Amino acid sequence: MGDKIFRLYDTMSKQVKPLETREPGHLRFYACGPTVYSYAHIGNFRSFLTADLIVRTAKALDWKVTFVNNITDVGHLTGDDVADSEGEDKLEKALRSKEGESFNNVWELAEHYTAAFEQDWQRLNLQEPNVRPKATQHVRQQILAAEDLIEKGFAYETPTGVYYSVESFPKYGKLSGNTQENLRQAVREVVVDDNKRAQADFALWKKDDHHLMQWYSPFGWGFPGWHIECSVMAREYLGDTIDLHSGGEDNMFPHHECEIAQSEALTGKPFCNHWVHTRFLQVNGEKMSKSLGNFYTVRDLIAKGADPLAIRYALISGIYGKPLNFTDQGLRDAQANIERYRKADELVANVTKEGEDKLGATLEELYDQALDALANDLNTPVALAKALEGARLILREGEDLTIPSAASGKRFLDRINDLLGIVRSSYEMAEAPKPAAPQVDPQLIESKIAERAEAKKSKDFARADAIRTELDALGIELRDTPTGTEWVAKSSI
RNA sequence: GGUGCCGUGCCCAAGUGGCCUAAGGGGACGGUCUGCAAAACCGUUAUUCGGCGGUUCGAAUCCGCCCGGCACCUCCA
Numbered sequence: 001m002g003d004k005i006f007r008l009y010d011t012m013s014k015q016v017k018p019l020e021t022r023e024p025g026h027l028r029f030y031a032c033g034p035t036v037y038s039y040a041h042i043g044n045f046r047s048f049l050t051a052d053l054i055v056r057t058a059k060a061l062d063w064k065v066t067f068v069n070n071i072t073d074v075g076h077l078t079g080d081d082v083a084d085s086e087g088e089d090k091l092e093k094a095l096r097s098k099e100g101e102s103f104n105n106v107w108e109l110a111e112h113y114t115a116a117f118e119q120d121w122q123r124l125n126l127q128e129p130n131v132r133p134k135a136t137q138h139v140r141q142q143i144l145a146a147e148d149l150i151e152k153g154f155a156y157e158t159p160t161g162v163y164y165s166v167e168s169f170p171k172y173g174k175l176s177g178n179t180q181e182n183l184r185q186a187v188r189e190v191v192v193d194d195n196k197r198a199q200a201d202f203a204l205w206k207k208d209d210h211h212l213m214q215w216y217s218p219f220g221w222g223f224p225g226w227h228i229e230c231s232v233m234a235r236e237y238l239g240d241t242i243d244l245h246s247g248g249e250d251n252m253f254p255h256h257e258c259e260i261a262q263s264e265a266l267t268g269k270p271f272c273n274h275w276v277h278t279r280f281l282q283v284n285g286e287k288m289s290k291s292l293g294n295f296y297t298v299r300d301l302i303a304k305g306a307d308p309l310a311i312r313y314a315l316i317s318g319i320y321g322k323p324l325n326f327t328d329q330g331l332r333d334a335q336a337n338i339e340r341y342r343k344a345d346e347l348v349a350n351v352t353k354e355g356e357d358k359l360g361a362t363l364e365e366l367y368d369q370a371l372d373a374l375a376n377d378l379n380t381p382v383a384l385a386k387a388l389e390g391a392r393l394i395l396r397e398g399e400d401l402t403i404p405s406a407a408s409g410k411r412f413l414d415r416i417n418d419l420l421g422i423v424r425s426s427y428e429m430a431e432a433p434k435p436a437a438p439q440v441d442p443q444l445i446e447s448k449i450a451e452r453a454e455a456k457k458s459k460d461f462a463r464a465d466a467i468r469t470e471l472d473a474l475g476i477e478l479r480d481t482p483t484g485t486e487w488v489a490k491s492s493i
Numbered sequence: 494g495g496u497g498c499c500g501u502g503c504c505c506a507a508g509u510g511g512c513c514u515a516a517g518g519g520g521a522c523g524g525u526c527u528g529c530a531a532a533a534c535c536g537u538u539a540u541u542c543g544g545c546g547g548u549u550c551g552a553a554u555c556c557g558c559c560c561g562g563c564a565c566c567u568c569c570a
Contacts, residue, residue: 252564
């Protein structure tokens, strides 16, 4: 099994190629994490889910994985107005905004959103990274890197900061397909800083003694540039050359381009052998934006009654390299599928019938097909189709499911869950397991169900149906099963 | 202007030269089950792949042009 090939599209070479590890069977993987100035939205998580599926696939191939996902808790600049001079800090801006009013300072704000991010991460059932380093805890290394780059002739100091000289690194632009000539032309319209040698030069350190987050450096008070944190943290936890680096498509330029320039200038070695970028998520066929009102955070959707695993399912139902259209209908589709897995999972847990194993061989084959699909440029739709086919095979047996078949079924669901994370969450949810319908008292529901059972017993079906209709209006759906009546809260999504 | 991704049934979405008269899900319709429902299960639902040309024995898949969507080009995953 260890000889299976894991193919992924590589942005640098613009082709699908085998993911290779410098140390056989050990993947060193860095995924760019969030800037913690607000709650993560589902588009952020589409990108993190790509990383999660890569980790899961690699593990399923029996690789060892060292996975690093950073937290950017330094504000940097909003860049909406002036990019590299006096732009506004994102954390500072968030601190002043309405939702920021409850924080005493930027540090508390960053901590709050970091904790929220980690919670969302777990709710969507992503596997924990080996290291989740924070930019603020690596400022010293970032300063040292800036000094080192000056010494090596790749950077220079000005009255406003320390800048990387793009012209000193001829490969700059290779990842994103930009030429330095194009960048010169594009940048000229946006940025004006006469202290910089070339306008495309980017900051390693910003001098600013008014910034809410500032540190002392040989260059005076200030804060590090955005790109240097990833170069420093990737090197610290994964070494000079890493196997794989991922991020959203917007990270291609400038962020990853700058990382390459910094890291390779620092070490003289190749920085990364394989680049993966996730395409943006669209919502109802449009760009997700606050002004269009189609901007969803993970917690908003959960608060509206969406099952976290359904959100996960919906977000991985398209290939990472293509735009994916997220719709309410898509979320409901996902919900229906998640429920099927839950049903199958329940079914295999309670079996008493003796007999043959009728499912083992077929399920084994389906699992292999699902894994093959993921190993083939992370083809999640095919993997999900195979997984669902297996779940249906289990459900089809129903009451006839034998103990050996159920054991095979359980093994299948366990392995599918390790691979795709859609059967059950690895994390204990502190919140109520039954989402939505918080306004309905469960005791009331139970008493209504009991009342209805009496009515049914005395063949008063009109009364029974009336109770069912009554609860339905409250958002409670009844299901009569051989073992009694169950209820589910209807999702409001 | 430069650099990429994409356009498949009512909706979402695989497939990227023959196994495609196009996977899978949702929806709809029919059936099993049920007092009736719901859930689950079974079945039906694209001779066609944005448009027009071309290459080829053969194209949704390759090439050209056109139309449409998305992204990046200094800090939004």
